[in-house]
Amino acid sequence: MKSIKLLDHVILILGALFMLVPVGFAFFTSTHDAISVYQNGLQFTPGGHFVDTYTAVLTEAGGFTKEVTGLTMAWNSLVLGLGFAIGKIIISMLAAYAIVYFRLPLGTFIFWIIFSTLLLPLEVRILPSYEIVQGLGMMNSYSGLIIPLIASATGTFYFRQFFKSVPDELVEAARIDGAGPIKFFIDILVPLSKTMVAAIFIIMFVYGWNQYLWPTLITTDEGYFTLVRGMKQILQVWIGAQIPDTNQAMALAILAMLPPVIIVVIFQSWFVKGLVESEK
Amino acid sequence: MAKIKLDDIRKVYAGGVEAVKGVSIDIEDGEFIVLVGPSGCGKSTLLRMVAGLEAITSGTAQIGARTVNDVEPADRDIAMVFQNYALYPHMSVYNNMAYGLKNRGTAKAEIESRVREAARILEIEDYLDRKPRALSGGQRQRVAMGRAIVRDPAAFLFDEPLSNLDAKLRVQMRIEIKKLQKSLGTTSIYVTHDQLEAMTLADRLVVLNGGQVEQIGAPIDVYEKPASTFVASFIGSPAMNLLALQKQGQSWQLQEGEGLEIELDVAAEEITLGVRPEDLHIIPQGQTSHGVLTAHLIVSAVEPVGAESYVHGTLGNGGPEVILRAPGKAQFAIGSKLDVTATPDKLHLFDGNTGKRMEITPMRVVA
Ligand SMILES: Nc1ncnc2c1ncn2[C@@H]1O[C@H](COP(=O)(O)OP(=O)(O)O)[C@@H](O)[C@H]1O
Numbered sequence A: 001m002k003s004i005k006l007l008d009h010v011i012l013i014l015g016a017l018f019m020l021v022p023v024g025f026a027f028f029t030s031t032h033d034a035i036s037v038y039q040n041g042l043q044f045t046p047g048g049h050f051v052d053t054y055t056a057v058l059t060e061a062g063g064f065t066k067e068v069t070g071l072t073m074a075w076n077s078l079v080l081g082l083g084f085a086i087g088k089i090i091i092s093m094l095a096a097y098a099i100v101y102f103r104l105p106l107g108t109f110i111f112w113i114i115f116s117t118l119l120l121p122l123e124v125r126i127l128p129s130y131e132i133v134q135g136l137g138m139m140n141s142y143s144g145l146i147i148p149l150i151a152s153a154t155g156t157f158y159f160r161q162f163f164k165s166v167p168d169e170l171v172e173a174a175r176i177d178g179a180g181p182i183k184f185f186i187d188i189l190v191p192l193s194k195t196m197v198a199a200i201f202i203i204m205f206v207y208g209w210n211q212y213l214w215p216t217l218i219t220t221d222e223g224y225f226t227l228v229r230g231m232k233q234i235l236q237v238w239i240g241a242q243i244p245d246t247n248q249a250m251a252l253a254i255l256a257m258l259p260p261v262i263i264v265v266i267f268q269s270w271f272v273k274g275l276v277e278s279e280k
Numbered sequence B: 001m002a003k004i005k006l007d008d009i010r011k012v013y014a015g016g017v018e019a020v021k022g023v024s025i026d027i028e029d030g031e032f033i034v035l036v037g038p039s040g041c042g043k044s045t046l047l048r049m050v051a052g053l054e055a056i057t058s059g060t061a062q063i064g065a066r067t068v069n070d071v072e073p074a075d076r077d078i079a080m081v082f083q084n085y086a087l088y089p090h091m092s093v094y095n096n097m098a099y100g101l102k103n104r105g106t107a108k109a110e111i112e113s114r115v116r117e118a119a120r121i122l123e124i125e126d127y128l129d130r131k132p133r134a135l136s137g138g139q140r141q142r143v144a145m146g147r148a149i150v151r152d153p154a155a156f157l158f159d160e161p162l163s164n165l166d167a168k169l170r171v172q173m174r175i176e177i178k179k180l181q182k183s184l185g186t187t188s189i190y191v192t193h194d195q196l197e198a199m200t201l202a203d204r205l206v207v208l209n210g211g212q213v214e215q216i217g218a219p220i221d222v223y224e225k226p227a228s229t230f231v232a233s234f235i236g237s238p239a240m241n242l243l244a245l246q247k248q249g250q251s252w253q254l255q256e257g258e259g260l261e262i263e264l265d266v267a268a269e270e271i272t273l274g275v276r277p278e279d280l281h282i283i284p285q286g287q288t289s290h291g292v293l294t295a296h297l298i299v300s301a302v303e304p305v306g307a308e309s310y311v312h313g314t315l316g317n318g319g320p321e322v323i324l325r326a327p328g329k330a331q332f333a334i335g336s337k338l339d340v341t342a343t344p345d346k347l348h349l350f351d352g353n354t355g356k357r358m359e360i361t362p363m364r365v366v367a
């Protein structure tokens, strides 16, 4: 028993190290200046340049146009992540609500069509999607970044399963209590779904924040670059010009990692609840 | 408060199942009606049609003077209590009770006073701020009742509200519901499959079988004069003994087995004879029967339940099984022989083919 426990811990610790050591390298490297990184390679000791590097990354304009700062990119990422998560939650909740609670002709069929779009991820349909967005003149805009990706089969599926598990009597009690479809949705279904919403919010926020391919296609204007998309571009520019600012690139990477980590840490108890239990 | 009138109500579900096959009931103002019948007989369907949760296929339902076939549940002026309580899990007890009133635009002060009053009546004042999951089953049941009471509706509809409670609480809540209904005077329709619950609660019972009304009447009338073999076997516990008889010449014989002597004068070929377990009396050793019926049975099992014992026996050799109620202290050996009798007024006769009650024609009492 004891030895098994020990083994468990060893495995856990190894796993944690495996994940954290690269992050540690990135962080410590980002606290040195560019020259010492260039000379001595990646660092695993704190350097004295934490404040300079991060101030530079966040506030100094970089890129070709020298217009975009780390802060702008972080803002763009945040807009994308939040827009993505909130949009997907709203759309998929409404879709699931319609499918579960209204006697739509072909309701089940429609659901399976939505579900089958899981087989067509963005990468598969990227050209037509791009063409449509371009045709609509939505390049280089937040709406172009967010709206085309907002439909979510996964979200619809989870909400559908959840709504189906809500007892019919609850709907009936609400009907007798005079709650119409909209009131029922807002007063009862939404509050009941809150752990589910939190779980999906985390998944979708991180997913949106980490988008790379789509922002790369849709944004050519550096003012709309997200952290994930901008990092490499900006590093390349810097590499061409002088000693590579590896420390700044690492700082950007750390910054890009931070918000998803914070979100997960804050919402993690909800996340687990949303996936394993329900309040009914 | 209102009368409820159901006229030839039918329900055919989308799949073609005819759950309710033409039911008509006139319910008086303030009356407590219990729909009782075995599982699947259409009780819930009928109740849900009154509530408006299920469309009425044909026939009319009236609440008060109004035909409500096409009226939304919220506008029918009814309140319903569900088996699983159906409380809103995320709302406090207070808000659970207040929700329906809020939706109707009742003034805040009025809501407050009504909820407090209902909570006082139901003794749940201390839990008003709790969420339903922090309550016991009995307390949840009270909240569900409270939600119905605050609305002060024309009628209460109950769908097996006590089925999820343990036996002791069920008896206690049963009494409380009855008291409450009497003091509020609100017309009520109550669905249960439990005949004892039905008997104790009802002003009038409606016994349903396969989507049809078998009998409507006061509990005691239904008990004493069951309209059919179905009602006879459903109402009363242990169930009434039913014996299939056929005429052989001038006398009546069991269709299967032997061990029964009966003298009766009925113009029929086949009948079903019914006797309640408490109406069968053991003839003491050495005496002879004074009734029209004498049965010889061999004790096969005894169930002592305290105040009394249920004695199971077979008539003759491997004939039909009968049950009789004997005093709790009486001792019976398995395999021993008993002679039992019943008085003519305690015999029920049913048509052998239709199962409908026949009024007993005069019978000869033999010494
Ligand atoms: N939504 C439904 N669709 C089809 N058949 C149903 C539905 N609800 C109930 N039934 C059928 O109708 C009959 C009566 O059901 P119900 O009224 O629930 O019976 P009870 O409440 O007396 O147990 C049953 O045979 C049941 O299977």
Ligand SMILES: [Mg+2]
Residues within 6 Å of the ligand: B043, B044, B045
């Ligand atoms: Mg039922």
